Amino acid sequence: MNRRPGLSARLKLTLSYAGFLLFAGALLLAVMWVFVLRWLRTDNPKAIQHKAGVVIITGFDRSDALRGFVPAAAAALAFLLVFGLLGGWILAGRMLVPLTRIADAARLAANGSLSHRIGLEGREDEFRELADVFDTMLERLESHVAEHQRFAANASHELRTPLAISQTLLDAARNDPTRDQGELIERLHTVNARAINLTESLLLLSRADGRSFxxxxxxxxxxxxxxxxxxxxxxxxxxxxxxxxxxxxxxxxxxxxxxxxxxxxxxxxxxxxxxxxxxxxxxxxxxxxxxxxxxxxxxxxxxxxxxxxxxxxxxxxxxxxxxxxxxxxxxxxxxxxxxxxxxxxxxxxxxxxxxxxxxxxxxxxxxxxxxxx
Structure with missing residues (x-):
């Protein structure tokens, strides 16, 4: 199939990881701001009390807090974005290693190599289950192909035998005109009947395998x-x-x-x-x-x-x-x-x-x- 080029699965997973991490960070900062906002006053008193030489600030202005919060939040989100992209790229690469091996095995099978097996190690999960199923499919496919090759070779040999016998009998009859024609015809009939029986058997076998009935x-x-x-x-x-x-x-x-x-x-x-x-x-x-x-x-x-x-x-x-x-x-x-x-x-x-x-x-x-x- 002709498909337009698109983003790789690894890049999609990376963007998904980074986007989710960025969204979670922004949500966390928003929640923090909302809860801090409840305790900030808007009259900007900047009241200062002195108790035993200790300065205690009893109120903040929201605009001051906003000017201090926004740059820190932006820096935190930028860090989360970079961290999410880098971490997501590494994690996606490690997660997709089994799929890469499965794709390599499928590519080899498409080129005619059915003896290759993935043999994915580790504990059972979705990727290893897929790899095991693919290995089983390759094993059965290799067995069926080998069986069909043997069948084709044997069928060719069996079909060639009566033809070769018929050719030999005809050559003998041509080289010896005095040969008994009745015996020749009887032997040719026997050989031809065997070839017809073999052909009908092959057709019946093909019909049964195809379930066309x-x-x-x-x-x-x-x-x-x-x-x-x-x-x-x-x-x-x-x-x-x-x-x-x-x-x-x-x-x-x-x-x-x-x-x-x-x-x-x-x-x-x-x-x-x-x-x-x-x-x-x-x-x-x-x-x-x-x-x-x-x-x-x-x-x-x-x-x-x-x-x-x-x-x-x-x-x-x-x-x-x-x-x-x-x-x-x-x-x-x-x-x-x-x-x-x-x-x-x-x-x-x-x-x-x-x-x-x-x-x-x-x-x-x-x-x-x-x-x-």
């Missing part, structure tokens, strides 16, 4: 049943027992996003399971003011330190059981996490002692009779 009544139990019905063939193919239990669980949000959330969770639970004979349980219930969705699956034991990283985009733990089919693009739980945050909910991941994972999602509950029907 319309909220409507949604029943989590119906979403769970629909997702289970869609993924039942995959579960049967892998000999996974898929069960949906619970009660109608109303909430408010985007039906499409919540369905994608449940579908991702169930698909992950099926894919990252035992090679055969595993189980997946989807349960919905209402707890006080929260609508709860719980997806539990069997599988190999997960290290506790691996679990918090599962919601990071493109993060694939080496300990997780994966297959080439339905391997995904590493965005399943990242999309789930974004959708949950966009709906003001919470996501909790906990490893099962016997192996596998328990995912618990809590969304704000909403009593919606239309949904319950």
């Amino acid at each position: 319309t909220r409507e009544p949604v029943d989590l139990s119906l979403m769970a049943e629909e997702a289970a019905e869609t993924l039942l063939p995959l579960a049967e193919k892998r000999r996974i027992t898929l069960a949906v239990t619970g009660e109608p669980t109303p909430t408010v949000g985007s039906a499409a996003l919540i369905l994608r959330l449940v579908t991702n969770l169930v698909q992950n639970a099926i894919v990252h399971n035992l090679p055969t004979g595993g189980t997946v349980t989807v349960h919905t219930e209402t707890q006080q003011d929260a609508s709860v969705l719980r997806v539990e699956n069997t599988g190999l034991p997960l290290p506790p330190e691996l679990v918090p990283t599962l919601t990071e985009p493109f993060q694939r733990g080496t300990e997780r059981v994966r297959t080439d089919e339905h391997a995904g693009v590493g965005l399943g739980l990242a999309i789930v996490d974004s959708i949950v945050r966009a709906h003001d909910g919470t996501l909790d991941l906990a490893p099962r002692p016997a192996g596998g994972l328990v995912v618990t999602i809590r969304l704000p509950g909403q009593h919606c009779p239309a949904v319950m029907q």
Whole structure:
């Protein structure tokens, strides 16, 4: 913003201190004069009494007192003005040191340096509270920027991979005209489908982060049943027992996003399971003011330190059981996490002692009779 130059905060505080001190001094002198004025006579007797050689003045003239009072009062006010300006300038400078450090940190952040911290010492007050809040903001901003940079780098790598494979296949087909065209087309179709799936996942992730959706009544139990019905063939193919239990669980949000959330969770639970004979349980219930969705699956034991990283985009733990089919693009739980945050909910991941994972999602509950029907 283009602003006209003005007085600095330090100068304003200095003038305020000096003005207040000058006003207080003038008020004090005025009060003194008023009280002295009550005892001064106006007939100017200048009476003098002599008692035992001691001269006692019994009366003063107001004009004489005024001539003696005004110069002294003016000198006192001049001293107060100079003292107030000098003292105010020093005090204002010391008071504004924290703001100067905060401004320097903000200037560095504006230039792209997010690693700098103010670290203001001393006991807690308004300035230190502001500095601590600013440091917290810088820390979160630095974390978000680093996360977005990693995401952009990983997304670029993931998008480049299918394009590079397609280019290799096309070059091989051009250099070898006798190559089986059916096999080439099938491989190109698979690679292209993976690229489309990745692009759609990125768009969905962006949509969830931006909260650009319309909220409507949604029943989590119906979403769970629909997702289970869609993924039942995959579960049967892998000999996974898929069960949906619970009660109608109303909430408010985007039906499409919540369905994608449940579908991702169930698909992950099926894919990252035992090679055969595993189980997946989807349960919905209402707890006080929260609508709860719980997806539990069997599988190999997960290290506790691996679990918090599962919601990071493109993060694939080496300990997780994966297959080439339905391997995904590493965005399943990242999309789930974004959708949950966009709906003001919470996501909790906990490893099962016997192996596998328990995912618990809590969304704000909403009593919606239309949904319950």
